[in-house]
Amino acid sequence: MMKNFIVLVVLFIIGGFVWKQFPIVKNIQTKLNSTASTTPTSSSANRIAGIRKIQKKESIFVPDWNLKDETILHNGYDRWIYFGGNEKIATFTGSLKEKELWMTIKVTNLDELTLSRSEISNLENVGQLTKFRGIVLDLEINGLASDEFIRQINEGVKKLYQEVKKKNLKFAVGVYGDTFFRKRPVNLEFINKNSDEIMVMAYDFSKSYGEPGPNYPYSEFKRMVSDFLKFVPAEKLTFVFGMYGYDWRLKDGKPLGTAGALTLSQIKKNFLGKKCYEKNCVVSTDEDSKEKHVTYEDEATHSIYFEDVESAGIKIKYLKEWGIGSVAYWAWGYF
Numbered sequence: 001m002m003k004n005f006i007v008l009v010v011l012f013i014i015g016g017f018v019w020k021q022f023p024i025v026k027n028i029q030t031k032l033n034s035t036a037s038t039t040p041t042s043s044s045a046n047r048i049a050g051i052r053k054i055q056k057k058e059s060i061f062v063p064d065w066n067l068k069d070e071t072i073l074h075n076g077y078d079r080w081i082y083f084g085g086n087e088k089i090a091t092f093t094g095s096l097k098e099k100e101l102w103m104t105i106k107v108t109n110l111d112e113l114t115l116s117r118s119e120i121s122n123l124e125n126v127g128q129l130t131k132f133r134g135i136v137l138d139l140e141i142n143g144l145a146s147d148e149f150i151r152q153i154n155e156g157v158k159k160l161y162q163e164v165k166k167k168n169l170k171f172a173v174g175v176y177g178d179t180f181f182r183k184r185p186v187n188l189e190f191i192n193k194n195s196d197e198i199m200v201m202a203y204d205f206s207k208s209y210g211e212p213g214p215n216y217p218y219s220e221f222k223r224m225v226s227d228f229l230k231f232v233p234a235e236k237l238t239f240v241f242g243m244y245g246y247d248w249r250l251k252d253g254k255p256l257g258t259a260g261a262l263t264l265s266q267i268k269k270n271f272l273g274k275k276c277y278e279k280n281c282v283v284s285t286d287e288d289s290k291e292k293h294v295t296y297e298d299e300a301t302h303s304i305y306f307e308d309v310e311s312a313g314i315k316i317k318y319l320k321e322w323g324i325g326s327v328a329y330w331a332w333g334y335f
Contacts, residue, residue: 054320055235059328061104064088066333072096081136083331086122093131101131102172105160106138113141113156117163124167134170135160136199145185154190161194172197174240177216178205180227188231198232199328200224202315203242203307208259212248212303214289221315225322234323241315241327243335245291245306256300264335267294267306278302290314309335 060077064084072080072095081102082092093101103123107113116137123129137160143149157173164171173195179186192198205220206213216224228237245267246259262270270276271283271294278296286293291311294304316327329335 054323054325056325060332061328061330062092062332067091089128093128100133102134102136103132104136104138106140108140110152110156116160120163120167129167132169134172135164136172136174138174141185143185145183150185150187153185154187157191158194170196172199174199174201177202177224181220192232197236197238199238199240200228202239203330206305208246208261211255212305214286214291214305215242215245215307217289219288222318225319229322237324238326238328239319239324240330241307241312242330243307245304248303249300250303251300262304264306264308267304
């Protein structure tokens with residue numbers, strides 16, 4: 001009996017020694033555990049729902065070129081975000097009294113980012129600042145993602161964030177959906193610490209100046225969501241859907257020039273009625289993107305991909321599986 005006990009003790013000691021000498025075994029197991037749930041499942045969604053109730057919120061961007069001197073009738077959104085110049089701000093705020101209103105500041109270079117702080121003063125000077133709940137910095141700066149360039153962007157974002165917070169307003173930063181795919185000069189970890197919200201432009205993956213393709217392929221959309229969640233918590237994320245499409249003119253499958261933009265309303269009117277009157281007109285659903293695809297012919301072959309309520313709904317359902325309940329639409333008047 002004593003001999004058996006001694007043998008067991010020796011085996012236990014040897015086993016522990018071997019385990020320490022081969023940490024690679026433990027590392028492999030750790031990696032397996034860490035990658036076992038990279039794709040959301042119904043069980044992971046249930047865990048998210050159990051931990052935190054998903055806060056649903058729908059926002060709409062209102063571009064000034066669609067804003068007439070009249071009251072906005074459709075008031076079903078939780079938040080209204082103005083986009084454009086100062087000329088129509090009063091029309092916007094006057095049309096949406098008692099609503100949650102935000103203002104967009106778009107920047108495309110470092111100089112505009114520096115000047116963006118003056119926009120806050122301008123709003124204050126014309127007596128409009130108090131009518132807004134928050135500011136959206138539409139960060140559309142492109143360039144080589146060098147450390148110095150990113151540092152300058154970070155500095156500009158932080159200064160604007162501090163200026164906005166002095167006015168007791170919320171601050172959101174809008175970034176490209178393809179930030180990771182195209183390696184854009186964005187330090188998401190830094191911006192997350194210097195903002196109240198990150199708004200992801202989940203559209204324009206296929207460029208008007210490039211080859212025909214979906215507004216945002218579903219497979220790439222899922223990868224994008226996973227990438228952003230590595231740096232930003234679900235409750236701080238808002239995904240923006242572009243309710244429009246591009247009409248590419250093709251010859252032998254190649255674009256003849258830059259595609260023209262069509263709003264969802266225009267597409268519905270021209271192609272999705274009782275009958276499409278264009279020559280050889282075909283309307284289908286693209287399986288990869290879940291978006292609609294229209295082809296027709298005149299002097300050239302046309303290809304139109306576009307987001308609609310149905311395709312956006314599929315993507316919104318996926319967001320909810322990850323605990324993301326805030327979405328927005330570009331733009332009012334487009335659909």
